[in-house]
Amino acid sequence: MGFSFDTTYKQLDSTLYSRVTPESIANPETLILNDGLCADLGVDTAKLDSEVLAGQDRLEEPIAQAYAGHQYGRFTVLGDGRAMILGEHVHDGTRYDVQLKGSGRTPYSGRGDGNATVSSMLREYLYSYAMRNLNIKTSRSLAVVETDDAVERRRTEPGALLVRVMNSHIRYGTFQYVASQASDELRRFTDYVIDRHYPQLNAEDRTYLEFFDAVMQSSIEMVVDWLRVGFIHGVMNTDNMSIDGETFDYGPCAFMNYYDEGTVFSSIDKHGRYAFGNQRPILRWNLERFAEALQPLCTQSPLTYDELEGKLDEFEDRFDAQYYTMMRRKLGIDSDGEKELVDEFLKWLRKSNADYTNTFLELETPGTFDDPAFATAEFERLRNELAAVGLDEGSMQEANPRYIPRNYLVEEALDEYLETGDLSKFERLLAVLENPYTSKDMGSQFQQPPPREFDAEYTTYCNT
Numbered sequence: 001m002g003f004s005f006d007t008t009y010k011q012l013d014s015t016l017y018s019r020v021t022p023e024s025i026a027n028p029e030t031l032i033l034n035d036g037l038c039a040d041l042g043v044d045t046a047k048l049d050s051e052v053l054a055g056q057d058r059l060e061e062p063i064a065q066a067y068a069g070h071q072y073g074r075f076t077v078l079g080d081g082r083a084m085i086l087g088e089h090v091h092d093g094t095r096y097d098v099q100l101k102g103s104g105r106t107p108y109s110g111r112g113d114g115n116a117t118v119s120s121m122l123r124e125y126l127y128s129y130a131m132r133n134l135n136i137k138t139s140r141s142l143a144v145v146e147t148d149d150a151v152e153r154r155r156t157e158p159g160a161l162l163v164r165v166m167n168s169h170i171r172y173g174t175f176q177y178v179a180s181q182a183s184d185e186l187r188r189f190t191d192y193v194i195d196r197h198y199p200q201l202n203a204e205d206r207t208y209l210e211f212f213d214a215v216m217q218s219s220i221e222m223v224v225d226w227l228r229v230g231f232i233h234g235v236m237n238t239d240n241m242s243i244d245g246e247t248f249d250y251g252p253c254a255f256m257n258y259y260d261e262g263t264v265f266s267s268i269d270k271h272g273r274y275a276f277g278n279q280r281p282i283l284r285w286n287l288e289r290f291a292e293a294l295q296p297l298c299t300q301s302p303l304t305y306d307e308l309e310g311k312l313d314e315f316e317d318r319f320d321a322q323y324y325t326m327m328r329r330k331l332g333i334d335s336d337g338e339k340e341l342v343d344e345f346l347k348w349l350r351k352s353n354a355d356y357t358n359t360f361l362e363l364e365t366p367g368t369f370d371d372p373a374f375a376t377a378e379f380e381r382l383r384n385e386l387a388a389v390g391l392d393e394g395s396m397q398e399a400n401p402r403y404i405p406r407n408y409l410v411e412e413a414l415d416e417y418l419e420t421g422d423l424s425k426f427e428r429l430l431a432v433l434e435n436p437y438t439s440k441d442m443g444s445q446f447q448q449p450p451p452r453e454f455d456a457e458y459t460t461y462c463n464t
């Protein structure tokens with residue numbers, strides 16, 4: 001079977017999207033296809049040739065979605081400027097958006113060319129693949145298709161399309177957009193989103209307050225998962241915050257190596273707004289903007305704005321509870337207590353600036369890494385204290401990855417493809433990241449952090 005589309009978004013108000021046509025593409029070439037995702041979608045890989053993947057053989061008229069968002073704190077009206085939804089694919093009762101990214105201009109492109117470079121789409125493929133295998137809710141990448149067109153960015157590269165699959169692409173920013181339009185659509189749109197994403201808020205107790213609560217909870221879980229593995233999203237604008245707690249838009253993201261809550265890699269994040277340790281306060285800020293977008297619903301019962309603010313006031317406690325539960329799992333502590341020990345360990349991490357990923361592996365199995373940070377009396381003392389209450393191997397193995405996408409290895413793999421057309425390094429990395437918690441030894445080189453100088457200079461880019 002191929003895709004089986006049934007696009008409910010088109011039943012919404014026409015201001016919410018535009019009907020679009022993918023650009024015609026000469027010689028699309030599939031570089032990589034995600035077999036596991038094809039199986040999950042119930043789609044036969046033989047049906048997905050590069051023409052189909054590039055939207056050239058469409059079953060439905062694609063749409064580009066309208067949305068708004070706070071970008072670096074400033075409100076802007078946006079929309080899919082280089083993306084379009086081919087359709088909503090339904091399989092086994094589950095609905096998925098199938099979206100093309102890098103598919104050409106749309107009514108929302110502004111001055112943009114609508115395109116994406118092959119290295120940035122391969123990069124997004126790899127990070128979303130890693131996140132999924134790290135058991136973090138995320139968009140998934142079905143394929144990368146290279147085109148014949150050259151795309152000019154920092155360097156000129158072949159263009160490419162990414163076929164991206166999500167439960168939906170509805171963002172906090174979609175609500176901001178609907179709320180900013182003088183229309184009655186907000187209530188209908190909110191009901192649509194509840195039906196699609198939170199059907200468990202069933203008819204009797206379905207209130208908009210519970211919807212807000214559920215979105216807040218799924219976002220907290222997502223960001224706590226990021227903190228668990230050292231992920232820095234890099235561009236937590238409200239248009240990149242999924243309503244369903246799915247991580248997406250892997251533009252300037254990267255994983256932290258050496259523990260420092262101020263870590264920023266994105267070239268345009270000059271003030272560290274989206275630094276590793278700022279992801280929690282930024283999530284709260286974003287939720288405030290989301291609550292404001294729901295404000296028009298508060299003029300009628302059952303929701304009042306005070307109730308929404310009451311929920312926001314729970315944010316810190318709820319985030320902390322989730323965060324400490326997660327940290328205890330990383331340290332193999334079963335019980336609910338030991339907050340002080342967790343804090344003491346975090347203090348050590350801040351001071352030592354040790355490699356975040358390897359620290360927990362070293363705690364579990366001392367002597368794994370030849371790193372002076374782990375040969376100190378203080379680390380030894382903390383380990384002994386933890387051993388008295390924690391270090392439960394089972395929980396540690398589930399919480400602590402052995403492999404993350406190390407920034408320098410990702411860059412080497414992408415450079416090799418650009419320079420020689422050889423994808424083997426990239427494919428090897430995907431193989432390592434297929435089972436990031438595996439006990440199988442994939443080779444210690446994949447656990448090696450970069451030289452500190454490389455890490456300090458490392459820069460990621462948006463919209464490439």
Ligand SMILES: Nc1ncnc2c1ncn2[C@@H]1O[C@H](COP(=O)(O)OP(=O)(O)OP(=O)(O)O)[C@@H](O)[C@H]1O
Pocket residue numbers: 078079080081082083108109110111112113114115116239240248249250251462463
């Ligand atoms: N080359 C481009 N041409 C047209 N629009 C673009 C281009 N690059 C980015 N945009 C638009 O700029 C806005 C912000 O970009 P952002 O980096 O958040 O999105 P993106 O990486 O293109 O896509 P997404 O957030 O859906 O993963 C989006 O509305 C996006 O569609």
